[in-house]
Amino acid sequence: MNAVPLEYFLTVAGVLFTIGAIGFLLRRNLLVLLMSIELMLNAVNLTLVAFNRIHPQNHAGQIFAFFIIVVAAAEAAIGLAIVLSFFRVRKTVRSDDADLLRN
Numbered sequence: 001m002n003a004v005p006l007e008y009f010l011t012v013a014g015v016l017f018t019i020g021a022i023g024f025l026l027r028r029n030l031l032v033l034l035m036s037i038e039l040m041l042n043a044v045n046l047t048l049v050a051f052n053r054i055h056p057q058n059h060a061g062q063i064f065a066f067f068i069i070v071v072a073a074a075e076a077a078i079g080l081a082i083v084l085s086f087f088r089v090r091k092t093v094r095s096d097d098a099d100l101l102r103n
Contacts, residue, residue, distance in 0.1 A: 006050055012046065041071075048062070
């Protein structure tokens, strides 16, 4: 039944999480930062669902992944609203300019 070993899923999830972390740490565009956070959350979801394949009688991994998807959707909506309002004020989406809002 398990045609793909668990290590493959964990490797892909680790690579996705690493790409997301590097993108979050190195980039200055707020939209890229939000996408990097989403990538890291999806890597965690992949890990949870992969471990749930080992224990199919327990659906805790899939339920927890569902809640992470809900939180990610809310984070994307609120984050995009903040980025849009920031763009209206400063005409840029660079995170370095966000500290200039303290007036």
